[in-house]
Amino acid sequence: MDNNWLLRVRNLTKIYGEPTLDSIHRTGPAFNTNICPKTGAVVAVNDISFDVYPGEVLGIVGESGSGKSTLVQMLYFDQEVSAGEVNFKPVDDGNVNLFELSNQKKRYIRNHLMGMVYQNPRDGLNFRFSSGGNIAEKLLMANVFHVGRIRIRGADLLTKTEVPIKRMDESPARFSGGMQQRVQIAKAIANNPPMLLLDEVTSGLDVSVQAKVLDLIRGLQQDLGVSMIVVSHDLGVIRMLTDRTMVLKHGKIVEQGLTDQILQDPQHGYTQLLVSSLL
Amino acid sequence: MTKLLEIVDLQKRFELHILNEKEIEALRQVSFDVHEGEILALTGKSGSGKSTLMKCIYRTYLASSGQILYRDRTGSVIDLASASEHEVLRIRKTEMTYCSQFLQVIPRVPAIDVVAFALVARGCTLDEARRVTSESFERLSLPKELWDAYPATFSGGEQQRVNIARAMISRPRVLLVDEPTASLDLKTKDAVIEMLIELKKIGTSIILITHDEHTLAMMSDRSLHLENGLLKDAVYA
Numbered sequence: 086m087d088n089n090w091l092l093r094v095r096n097l098t099k100i101y102g103e104p105t106l107d108s109i110h111r112t113g114p115a116f117n118t119n120i121c122p123k124t125g126a127v128v129a130v131n132d133i134s135f136d137v138y139p140g141e142v143l144g145i146v147g148e149s150g151s152g153k154s155t156l157v158q159m160l161y162f163d164q165e166v167s168a169g170e171v172n173f174k175p176v177d178d179g180n181v182n183l184f185e186l187s188n189q190k191k192r193y194i195r196n197h198l199m200g201m202v203y204q205n206p207r208d209g210l211n212f213r214f215s216s217g218g219n220i221a222e223k224l225l226m227a228n229v230f231h232v233g234r235i236r237i238r239g240a241d242l243l244t245k246t247e248v249p250i251k252r253m254d255e256s257p258a259r260f261s262g263g264m265q266q267r268v269q270i271a272k273a274i275a276n277n278p279p280m281l282l283l284d285e286v287t288s289g290l291d292v293s294v295q296a297k298v299l300d301l302i303r304g305l306q307q308d309l310g311v312s313m314i315v316v317s318h319d320l321g322v323i324r325m326l327t328d329r330t331m332v333l334k335h336g337k338i339v340e341q342g343l344t345d346q347i348l349q350d351p352q353h354g355y356t357q358l359l360v361s362s363l364l
Numbered sequence: 365m366t367k368l369l370e371i372v373d374l375q376k377r378f379e380l381h382i383l384n385e386k387e388i389e390a391l392r393q394v395s396f397d398v399h400e401g402e403i404l405a406l407t408g409k410s411g412s413g414k415s416t417l418m419k420c421i422y423r424t425y426l427a428s429s430g431q432i433l434y435r436d437r438t439g440s441v442i443d444l445a446s447a448s449e450h451e452v453l454r455i456r457k458t459e460m461t462y463c464s465q466f467l468q469v470i471p472r473v474p475a476i477d478v479v480a481f482a483l484v485a486r487g488c489t490l491d492e493a494r495r496v497t498s499e500s501f502e503r504l505s506l507p508k509e510l511w512d513a514y515p516a517t518f519s520g521g522e523q524q525r526v527n528i529a530r531a532m533i534s535r536p537r538v539l540l541v542d543e544p545t546a547s548l549d550l551k552t553k554d555a556v557i558e559m560l561i562e563l564k565k566i567g568t569s570i571i572l573i574t575h576d577e578h579t580l581a582m583m584s585d586r587s588l589h590l591e592n593g594l595l596k597d598a599v600y601a
Contacts, residue, residue: 089450094395138450141450145437296472297472298471299470299471300470300471300473303470307481307484307485323425324468325470328453329453331451341455342426342449343423343424343449343452345424346423346424346425346426349419349424349425350378350419350424350425350426352379352426353381354382357380357382358380358382361382
């Protein structure tokens with residue numbers, strides 16, 4: 086049972102600035118700050134451990150600055166870690182800490198085994214390329230070189246994410262926010278990754294577009310059985326997409342549990358505050 | 365009869381940290397058994413703890429103390445009050461469903477798919493799932509023009525039928541239903557009762573909350589009465 090995980094995270098920590106022992110031990114929700122009292126270092130992620138199972142959708146909630154984005158960015162190697170280990174089943178059957186691998190190996194994992202969708206489409210897409218080109222870029226990095234095949238796969242993915250194929254050769258810069266987000270999702274799933282990271286993907290979209298993107302993500306999860314980490318400050322998004330939820334504050338997990346339990350019977354004062362603030 | 369659930373000295377206390385540590389005792393010393401293939405009704409006034417008890421069994425609420433021992437399909441006994449989240453998710457996915465008083469759905473998914481997806485998640489093809497769903501909608505007299513519409517705009521009774529269909533469609537081993545007949549007309553009410561009794565006949569155990577005398581009389585094998593979070597003497601039908 087305990088060995089069924091797909092991704093295993095242990096003691097993950099990110100500190101901006103000069104770390105001391107106090108940075109870890111005298112910050113967090115109990116101290117109501119994530120700033121080290123000695124050096125002023127910012128402890129963005131403070132000693133976090135969790136597992137993700139195959140096909141599972143894990144939600145991470147918390148207010149701005151709680152460390153949610155930093156956490157997934159470290160998992161996607163966008164940020165250096167300060168400490169901690171991550172094991173991932175598709176890599177050496179989970180027996181190696183991903184952070185100790187060479188950059189080349191890390192690139193391989195990003196290109197073949199993980200997908201990331203950022204809050205800002207500009208972080209995930211290259212606006213100098215066409216939408217089809219963006220997907221092609223991801224496929225090329227995953228060693229698909231046949232131009233015809235890339236084109237077909239691109240059209241396929243854009244259909245799946247409801248982006249009109251006749252606009253495949255246009256830059257996403259000319260698309261609406263919701264469409265850009267759908268192109269980004271198409272790109273992220275192009276290589277059929279077993280693990281998808283979604284960082285505030287619906288923030289800033291109006292509700293009708295948001296519903297469409299959520300519906301797309303839900304459908305993809307159902308069809309492909311991909312594991313996901315969904316980061317959001319929006320409890321509605323979390324309720325709709327996730328099985329389990331972790332609540333972050335000042336870089337630490339204050340509470341975790343089944344999503345319906347977190348939303349209906351929150352145990353921690355901070356989560357009670359979040360839930361009772363829901364519109 | 366084989367015991368399916370054994371609830372031992374269950375307590376539920378809500379601790380409201382944001383309201384000056386206020387505490388609410390919702391359940392106290394609740395113990396009872398549920399047997400395979402029986403329909404057990406929970407009765408009592410609003411606020412007596414019926415839904416709290418049901419939600420504790422489904423683990424939407426965390427029990428404060430006590431045990432909820434569940435014998436799964438393979439015969440192993442799991443304490444749902446303390447089992448790992450993954451274990452609870454597995455039971456929910458394959459054995460136990462919960463039908464709340466209110467429908468919660470993904471926006472912009474047609475009613476038929478809201479229900480069909482519950483079967484797809486258990487390995488059924490979408491076409492087959494939709495076929496089974498149509499049958500169930502027909503029995504519940506849900507107007508055909510609503511099948512491909514989004515439930516968000518449905519009336520209370522229509523949403524309720526979608527909700528019930530979704531909980532029953534996968535023929536779970538255990539079904540928890542909260543007020544299944546509350547906002548329905550008599551004919552639909554009877555259709556729901558009939559469908560629940562059919563489930564029981566194929567072996568499903570049902571825990572039912574209802575204020576409706578008719579539903580209670582038609583369905584329940586046994587009822588338990590709650591008062592202020594305490595269980596009163598059991599009544600056999």
